[in-house]
Amino acid sequence: MTAEPAAAVRPRNRKQLIVEAGATVFSERGYHAASMEEIAAAVGITAAALYRHFPNKYALFAECANVMVDRLVAALGEVPPDAGLADVLAAVTRVTVAHRAAGGVYRWEARYLNREDRRVLRAKFAQVVGRVADVVRREYPLPDEHLRAVAALGAIGSITMHHNTIARRRAETLLQASALRVVATDPVxxxxxxxxxxxxxxxxxxxxxxxxxxxxxxxxxxxxxxxxxxxxxxxxxxxxxxxxxxxxxxxxxxxxxxxxxxxxxxxxxxxxxxxxxxxxxxxxxxxxxxxxxxxxxxxxxxxxxxxxxxxxxxxxxxxxxxxxxxxxxxxxxxxxxxxxxxxxxxxxxxxxxxxxxxxxxxxxxxxxxxxxxxxxxxxxxxxxxxx
Known part of the structure; x- marks a missing residue:
């Protein structure tokens, strides 16, 4: 007698899986071209099951838009306050390269998030920029530390905006070194x-x-x-x-x-x-x-x-x-x-x-x-x- 197949067990982290899949689909297809059905298929569930977690596409997108910055905030929170710039940028680079497929969502935040959601997201990014700028000011006391900080983060974040294949470790090494050179530049x-x-x-x-x-x-x-x-x-x-x-x-x-x-x-x-x-x-x-x-x-x-x-x-x-x-x-x-x-x-x-x-x-x-x-x-x- 053949045993009956076990009933599928809903993973406890299903909502997280949906957000991960949604961030990737939004990054690759754009907000309007992406569909809830496509995201559900990427998770291996039905669209109806997806809607039990998110009432509409905007609600899912708003959560996806925070994925990368929340990871960056968490990673920087684990870096000691007195850590050097190399360690701070290394943490940012590791997270960004590891999740490059989902990181492009932020390119649309100013266009598709409502005012309050945009304010919250920008406050989180400001926290990341501020942490980097503080260390930049300490190690390279040159003009415009915030400009140099955002430029360095732009160099690192660029990996989310293209599909050129490169090994993760090589990408991290290249981008971290690039960012370090940027913050050491006197723009004046x-x-x-x-x-x-x-x-x-x-x-x-x-x-x-x-x-x-x-x-x-x-x-x-x-x-x-x-x-x-x-x-x-x-x-x-x-x-x-x-x-x-x-x-x-x-x-x-x-x-x-x-x-x-x-x-x-x-x-x-x-x-x-x-x-x-x-x-x-x-x-x-x-x-x-x-x-x-x-x-x-x-x-x-x-x-x-x-x-x-x-x-x-x-x-x-x-x-x-x-x-x-x-x-x-x-x-x-x-x-x-x-x-x-x-x-x-x-x-x-x-x-x-x-x-x-x-x-x-x-x-x-x-x-x-x-x-x-x-x-x-x-x-x-x-x-x-x-x-």
């Missing part, structure tokens, strides 16, 4: 050696299609991609919603077209500014100045793109990813020439770390564009690359 002293670069002028909207692109991005940045309607875009260009379909099949196509246009401007700027440059170090200085200038001038679009591209349909996302890879390949080539001890994976991870520095430092500076801010962020990026 960097102003004297700032490099000037040129960017192509923003296209002047001369057609209805270009007018739509120019009007849509500020709306996406202000209200969030999902909240903006075709009616809002049409009103901004003095048209009716149905007229938009003559130029774009849908709202996602507008975002993709704007991102491709911006990628083209960046590629033009890189090609122009690299002309006549000899030597990998000079080339990387030019790439850095160009990327920082581009990030300040196009911060509205880049902030929207960082949050929304991941949720675009594959057909629209593919050319954008290809353009990004082409840009990173230029960095990788010059970085490996400047630092021949790096292999391709290490170089790409460091390039993304530099981009993470720009994002977080730019946010800290509220993207207020000035030669001083550009020079400071460029110096921090160069330090992240060990140049």
């Amino acid at each position: 002293a960097a102003r004297a050696g700032a490099r000037l670069v040129e960017l192509p002028a923003r296209p002047v909207p001369r057609t209805r299609r270009s007018e739509i692109l120019a009007a849509a991005i500020p709306l996406f940045e202000r209200d969030g991609f999902a909240a903006v309607t075709n009616g809002m875009i049409a009103e901004a260009v003095g048209s009716v919603p149905s007229a938009l379909y003559r130029y774009f099949p849908g709202k996602a196509d507008i975002l993709a077209a704007a991102c491709l246009q911006a990628a083209g401007l960046l590629a033009q700027a890189v090609d122009h500014n690299l002309r006549g440059v000899t030597g990998p170090h000079d080339a990387l200085a030019v790439l850095t100045a160009t990327y920082v200038a581009y990030s300040f001038e196009h911060n509205a679009l880049t902030s929207v793109a960082d949050a929304e591209i991941i949720g675009l349909p594959a057909g629209l996302r593919r050319p954008l990813v290809a353009a990004q890879r082409e840009h990173i390949a230029v960095w990788e080539q010059h970085l490996r020439q400047a630092r021949p001890e790096l292999d391709g994976r290490q170089a790409r991870v460091l390039v993304h770390a530099g981009f993470g520095v720009v994002v977080e430092a730019g946010r800290r500076l509220r993207w207020q564009d000035s030669p001083e801010h550009r020079a400071a962020v460029a110096a921090l990026l160069m330090s992240a690359l060990d140049l």
Whole structure:
């Protein structure tokens, strides 16, 4: 006689498993593209069972948004108060690399969390930044310790924003060293050696299609991609919603077209500014100045793109990813020439770390564009690359 199979036992940590799976799915698919059914399947339960723990997708997302920062707060709580900067950054790096698949959720927090949930989350991040900044101030008494702290955390957190494969220990070593170099950089002293670069002028909207692109991005940045309607875009260009379909099949196509246009401007700027440059170090200085200038001038679009591209349909996302890879390949080539001890994976991870520095430092500076801010962020990026 065959024994009856034992009844399935509900794991005691089911809610934790749901949050882990949800954070990963949200990171990989984006808030709006992710579904409760998809998350439930990742846990091996039904959607009905998932709803017993979370009444809706927002409630689950709000909890997922806190996963990484709660881990960071807990990890730093275990580091002795008098520990050195290397130990503090090592704790942050271990947690971030170990949970990189779920760490990208924070990129959407400002857009999709309500005001109170956003306030709570930002207070937790401020606690992490404050702990790092305190040690930075003690060990490297230079100006703008909070700027250097958030830039270093941006270098570490960059591992959550891409899918380049690299062994965990190698990633930790690279990112911790990068962050340590960033916090040791004097952003004020960097102003004297700032490099000037040129960017192509923003296209002047001369057609209805270009007018739509120019009007849509500020709306996406202000209200969030999902909240903006075709009616809002049409009103901004003095048209009716149905007229938009003559130029774009849908709202996602507008975002993709704007991102491709911006990628083209960046590629033009890189090609122009690299002309006549000899030597990998000079080339990387030019790439850095160009990327920082581009990030300040196009911060509205880049902030929207960082949050929304991941949720675009594959057909629209593919050319954008290809353009990004082409840009990173230029960095990788010059970085490996400047630092021949790096292999391709290490170089790409460091390039993304530099981009993470720009994002977080730019946010800290509220993207207020000035030669001083550009020079400071460029110096921090160069330090992240060990140049």
